[in-house]
Structures are given as C-alpha cells and as structure tokens.
Amino acid sequence: MTTTRKIIHLDLDAFFCAVEEQRDPSLVGKPFAVGGKPEERGVVASCSYAARQRGVRSAMPMVHALRLCPNLTIVPARHRVYEHISQQVMEIIHRLTPQVEQISIDEAFLDVTGIDLPLRQIASQLQADIYQQLGLPASLGGATNKLVAKIATDVGKAANRSDKPPMAITIVPPGDEAAFLGPLPVQALWGVGPKTAARLKLLNIEKVGDLAARSEQEMVELFGKHGYDLVIHARGIDDRPIITQHQIKSISQEVTFTKDIRDLRLLESALLELSESVGRRLKEEKLKGSTVKIKLRWPSFVTVTRQVTLTQATDQEQIIFETAKHLFHKLWEPEQAVRLIGVGVSGFYRETRQLSFWDLQTEKDRTLQQAIENLQHKFGKQAVQRGAQTTTIRTHSAKRPN
Ligand SMILES: [Mg+2]
Numbered sequence: 001m002t003t004t005r006k007i008i009h010l011d012l013d014a015f016f017c018a019v020e021e022q023r024d025p026s027l028v029g030k031p032f033a034v035g036g037k038p039e040e041r042g043v044v045a046s047c048s049y050a051a052r053q054r055g056v057r058s059a060m061p062m063v064h065a066l067r068l069c070p071n072l073t074i075v076p077a078r079h080r081v082y083e084h085i086s087q088q089v090m091e092i093i094h095r096l097t098p099q100v101e102q103i104s105i106d107e108a109f110l111d112v113t114g115i116d117l118p119l120r121q122i123a124s125q126l127q128a129d130i131y132q133q134l135g136l137p138a139s140l141g142g143a144t145n146k147l148v149a150k151i152a153t154d155v156g157k158a159a160n161r162s163d164k165p166p167m168a169i170t171i172v173p174p175g176d177e178a179a180f181l182g183p184l185p186v187q188a189l190w191g192v193g194p195k196t197a198a199r200l201k202l203l204n205i206e207k208v209g210d211l212a213a214r215s216e217q218e219m220v221e222l223f224g225k226h227g228y229d230l231v232i233h234a235r236g237i238d239d240r241p242i243i244t245q246h247q248i249k250s251i252s253q254e255v256t257f258t259k260d261i262r263d264l265r266l267l268e269s270a271l272l273e274l275s276e277s278v279g280r281r282l283k284e285e286k287l288k289g290s291t292v293k294i295k296l297r298w299p300s301f302v303t304v305t306r307q308v309t310l311t312q313a314t315d316q317e318q319i320i321f322e323t324a325k326h327l328f329h330k331l332w333e334p335e336q337a338v339r340l341i342g343v344g345v346s347g348f349y350r351e352t353r354q355l356s357f358w359d360l361q362t363e364k365d366r367t368l369q370q371a372i373e374n375l376q377h378k379f380g381k382q383a384v385q386r387g388a389q390t391t392t393i394r395t396h397s398a399k400r401p402n
Pocket residue numbers: 011012013014015106
C-alpha cells in the first residue's frame with residue numbers, strides 16, 4: 001500500500017494589491033487595480049477585493065474594469081518588487097519542506113507528507129508565518145493530491161463575499177475527494193474550458209459528480225485520452241508528483257510591449273532588463289546554463305527564436321545580455337517593429353552545495369566567468385562560440401515556461 005500523501009496548495013490573496021497596500025495604506029479597503037493604463041491597452045494584473053465586489057477581475061481590459069467601477073484607482077505594476085517579495089514567500093515555504101513546486105509568482109504546491117501533524121495545522125501555521133513575517137494574506141487548500149488541493153483553495157476563496165482578503169483554509173480529508181468535487185461545476189476541473197463544458201452539457205454532465213458517474217470507456221470514446229483523465233480527475237484521483245525546482249529545464253523572461261517598439265535603444269534596454277532578471281533567477285536557483293535563447297514576436301504575431309551555446313555555462317547577466325544582443329541583431333532589421341521580446345537560458349548544471357570541494361570549484365568558475373566577461377567586453381561577439389542554431393516559427397503565442 002502506498003502512503004496517503006499530504007499536499008498543500010497555497011495562493012496569495014490578491015498578491016500585487018497586498019504589496020501595494022503596504023506601500024500606500026490609504027488603498028486598504030478601496031476598489032483599486034494593479035495594471036496598465038486603459039489608453040495603452042492595459043489589463044488588470046490584480047485587483048482588490050473591493051474592486052472584485054464590483055465585478056472587476058484580473059486579465060480584464062482596464063477600459064472594461066473602469067466601466068464596471070468608475071472610481072477604480074489604477075496603480076502601476078512594480079514587477080521587480082513583486083518578484084523579490086515572492087522569493088521571500090517561497091523561502092518561508094522552503095523552511096517547511098524542500099518539496100515545493102512553484103507554479104506562478106504567488107502560487108505553489110507543497111508535499112508535506114513527511115510532517116507528522118494534521119494538514120489543517122500545517123496549513124494554519126504556514127498561513128500565519130507568511131502573514132506575520134511579510135504581512136501577506138494567503139489562502140490554502142489541503143488534500144491527498146494536487147488537483148483536489150488546488151480546487152480546495154479555489155472553493156475557499158470563492159466563498160469569500162467580503163471586501164477583505166479571504167485567507168481561507170480548506171481541507172479535504174482522505175476519502176472525501178469525490179464527495180467534495182461532486183457538487184462543483186465541471187469547469188472547476190483542470191482542462192475543462194468552455195468548449196468541453198458545452199460538449200459535456202449536451203451529455204447532461206454539468207457537475208463534476210455527473211462526470212464521475214460515467215464510465216471511463218464512454219468518455220474515452222467521446223473525448224479520447226482526455227476523456228479518461230476527465231473521469232479519473234472527476235473522481236478526485238490525481239497522482240502527479242510535486243515537481244521541485246531541481247527539474248527546471250529553462251529560465252526565461254519575456255515582455256509584451258503595450259505599443260510595438262522600433263527604437264533600438266528601447267529594445268536593447270529591454271534585453272538588458274530581461275537578461276538581468278534571468279541572471280538573478282539563475283543565481284537564486286543556483287543554476288548555470290550554457291544555452292542562451294532569444295525570442296521575438298513581430299506585430300504579425302509571427303514568433304522567431306534563436307539560440308547559441310556558450311563555451312562555458314553562466315549565470316552572469318552581462319554575458320547573457322551580450323549574447324542575447326548578438327542574437328537579436330541576427331534577427332532584427334533596423335526599424336522593424338517588435339511586439340514581444342524574451343530572453344532565456346537553458347542547458348543547466350547545478351552547483352552542489354554540500355561539498356566544500358564543489359564550493360572551491362564554484363569559486364574557480366566564478367573567476368573564469370569574470371575572465372570571460374572581461375573578454376566579452378573587449379572583443380564582443382568573438383568570445384561567444386556559436387552552437388546549433390534553430391529558428392522556430394509559430395503562428396500563435398507560445399506558453400511561458402514556469
Ligand atoms: Mg493569488
């Protein structure tokens with residue numbers, strides 16, 4: 001028999017807004033949204049609970065949000081600050097267990113099977129730690145698997161009707177998964193979008209419980225392999241493991257401009273900022289990568305990428321930037337408008353921290369990196385060894401890797 005797992009899903013409550021309320025306490029209780037200006041095709045990145053009560057939602061165009069809530073205060077986003085605070089949250093979580101899968105800037109799964117305390121107690125303690133140490137409200141869900149834990153968080157949050165953060169904790173005990181999911185609409189499940197929901201409705205399947213009652217065979221006939229997953233998930237079964245950072249394949253950052261950009265200086269400064277951000281994350285993850293990649297999207301939505309392999313794995317912003325710039329100029333013609341620009345690093349090896357031998361090795365590597373960096377400053381492109389080059393053309397936007 002396998003042990004019953006204890007999985008927690010944590011989601012900060014209106015994270016960007018909570019950070020902005022700390023900067024400006026006069027925002028507390030007011031309807032406000034963090035995001036871009038309406039005249040620049042801005043969207044709502046996060047909105048306060050008072051704004052949510054008026055129907056404002058994240059990812060909504062700011063123009064629409066203002067129509068719903070004319071007295072909405074718009075606060076510009078400070079992504080670097082959010083990233084920094086997010087790391088502090090993740091540090092608190094990592095003190096509890098190394099089994100952490102961060103799924104976005106403000107969301108993570110934790111496997112706390114090894115902690116011999118009731119799930120609710122572990123969740124309350126973690127919520128209190130984050131609130132006391134960083135002043136940030138969070139909602140948590142606990143269950144025997146990721147699917148049910150995540151839905152538990154969503155259900156806890158959705159029950160909130162007030163203009164304050166929910167700070168919900170919802171625990172689904174082992175064995176209660178199917179009963180918990182049963183009354184929820186099928187859209188609560190991962191992979192059920194409006195299209196699938198519409199098809200299910202034609203089959204008289206509206207609740208998760210309706211789906212759970214169908215045979216696997218019937219659903220496979222109708223939906224293929226996805227049909228099998230649907231039924232299994234509807235019954236509250238999900239054995240996907242927590243994927244920790246050790247399995248990170250690449251680290252990348254990209255930015256979509258509010259207006260298409262043709263100015264070389266602006267494009268290069270975006271490249272620099274992205275390279276710095278990627279370098280910072282590499283250092284935090286104690287990773288060095290030997291492949292640097294850039295991605296450009298034209299106003300036509302055609303996306304092109306290019307990559308090179310360096311002679312030495314790096315986590316140094318300057319090397320990433322110089323390499324990205326070199327790649328950029330292979331793809332970009334002067335005056336060409338750019339809609340999105342991205343920088344990524346992959347091809348990792350990980351520093352092993354436990355052994356002092358490796359620490360010494362790391363020190364040596366750093367000296368080498370410095371030497372390469374200096375060389376690069378002097379000779380530019382020549383210090384970069386060209387590797388395999390690939391050009392991918394996609395007609396739709398690519399998913400951002402986690
Ligand atoms: Mg959140």
